[in-house]
Amino acid sequence: MLDMIQLLDKDIEQSNDVILLGMWGMGGVGKTTIAKAIYNKIGRDFEGRSFLANIREVWERNFGQVELQEQLLFDINKEMTTKIQNIESGKNILKDRLWHKRVLIVLDDVNTLEQMNALCGSSKWFGSGSRIIITTRDKHILSRNRVSQVFKMKHLDENESIELFSWHAFKNATPTKDFAEISRDVVEYSGGLPLALEVLGSYLLDRSVIEWQCVLEKLRRIPNNQVQKKLKISYDALNEDIEKEIFLNIACFFIDMDTNDVTHILNGCGLFAEIGISILIERSLVTVDAKDRLGMHDLLRDMGREIIREESPEVFEERCRLWFHEDVLDVLSKQTGTKSIKGLALKLPRANAKCLSTKAFKEMTTRLRLLQLDGVKLDGDFEILSRNLRWLCWNGFPLTHIPTDFYRESLVSIELENSNVKRVWKEAQVLLSISFYLNFRPGCTFESNSWRLL
Known part of the structure; x- marks a missing residue:
């Protein structure tokens, strides 16, 4: 996290251009947490700032679109009297009121281009030196020169994972002696995903070793509900049943297989695999390694399998x-x-x-x-x-x-x-x-x- 803050901070100091920065990664990997840290660290250096959280969720509410535009306007200009009638008029108002201001804006959990266009249609909307940070699970939203740079979120390494987990499970930076070995088992299961480390750590707090063992055994068959719910957002956001079919097939049968071979098989099932796999990669649901083999985070695999079990x-x-x-x-x-x-x-x-x-x-x-x-x-x-x-x-x-x-x-x-x-x-x-x-x-x-x- 510190590396990303330092990189963004350095970029901010060196350029007066309006810069859009994308943060891309799977659910629960820490995009929002890091964006908040950056926002709190450098926010005072700007004439105005706004952190629009949970855009995907708010957007789906009645009048959620204009509510977000009004929130952006209020955060930066402190205007309470301006009422936006519709998205298009909101775009014009934002351009007129913000073009001369140096602002810091975080658009958190963006999942459609429509949201981007309504809240940040162009760099010309904002004054010189402004910085716009967009967090998303969908890389396609950040493509075609829509942003200046994309940061792919990394999972925590073992030491970072142990520390984060321990703060939640023991209220300390390291596990207690009796729990050291089983803590490493839980950390290994979590695969460096901050969401899982925090949720499981809090759930296991003040429980016995026997209870820990029981929970870990259960997790190998049935994922934690909080983690499952968060990860499943990406699956539910897939637009077509064919994309969901491809994801479930990979989760159950095709992890660590050659991408071309899997594509050939899935096309034989009538699933249009070339575009489907490409979308799954963009949505942070599937990876392809240097040897062209399909991969998937273990918790995403378990999420897919749990959908089937249910x-x-x-x-x-x-x-x-x-x-x-x-x-x-x-x-x-x-x-x-x-x-x-x-x-x-x-x-x-x-x-x-x-x-x-x-x-x-x-x-x-x-x-x-x-x-x-x-x-x-x-x-x-x-x-x-x-x-x-x-x-x-x-x-x-x-x-x-x-x-x-x-x-x-x-x-x-x-x-x-x-x-x-x-x-x-x-x-x-x-x-x-x-x-x-x-x-x-x-x-x-x-x-x-x-x-x-x-």
Whole structure:
């Protein structure tokens, strides 16, 4: 935080231009906290200042748009008599009243371009030397030269996380001796996210070690409600169901996978993945690393999975996606799968490999598109399993070839690693509806039994 304050402070001292600065990052990462620190530190150096908090929330209220414009005018000019009739007249009034003043304005939690245009339509609205700071979860709002510079918010490192958590959990800068180890477990779970560290620290204050252990175990299945609610804002703000589908699929199945491979699979599901993934990146919901692999903060992953769990908390088979091995085993072993299930992942230790019947998938075939297996053997009619599959990832595939009754017309990707496959299909196959290409992993040959059809 200090580095950002120093950087902004230095920039402010060196330039008399009107400068717009963007602060971008996922929910709970500390954008508002840092913006407030900057505002309090340098605010007195300006002729007027205004901190418009929670713009996303206020904007949705009745008359919230003009309420924000009036608040901005009052904070800077101390005018109480001016009443704004509508957004357009508000823009003109702001330009007329503020163009000659050197002001500091923070626009907190902006989530639409309409908000930007209503409150900060142009740098010409403000006097020389003014500074406008915009915090947002959506990078697209800050693009196309709308701001002078964008600061991507970083998560706290381990030491910073321990200190922040400890102030809330122990009212001290470090954990007490008996709680040192489990405090590190909670900090690791929080992933450097200030919101989670503060919420969990306050919740665990004055509780016993046994209670801490119980809370941590619960968190691995069900996220904290306060954290969930804050993070879910970004998901709820997605404009289309397709974008939400892509996010949920990545959260359940595609983290740490190659972006191009995932795009190919999702397009096979009719999800227009190129634009969808791009939007998720802009909204701070998904990341892509230097190796072009998809990533997601663990708490965002858990947020997505909790959305699915809440569809049917008690009846696993009524959820649209299944990934937790105990839930999946329950559904497959009891053969209680339903048409609700779109994707399923079951990963088991090879030493404890399970043999299940393909009949367990009979009721899922209408909508099941994504299937990921590891340490699993299947027995029975493979056409039941595969009628509408788009992606099959089966680590440790036990057969020497893909069964002849395995329906392939809908597939866009097959990944069989550490398998016993000697040949792809026992007999020559004609594939009419889809084009495949064989992609060997680096350093692998066909004999190594680690290959993919995409």
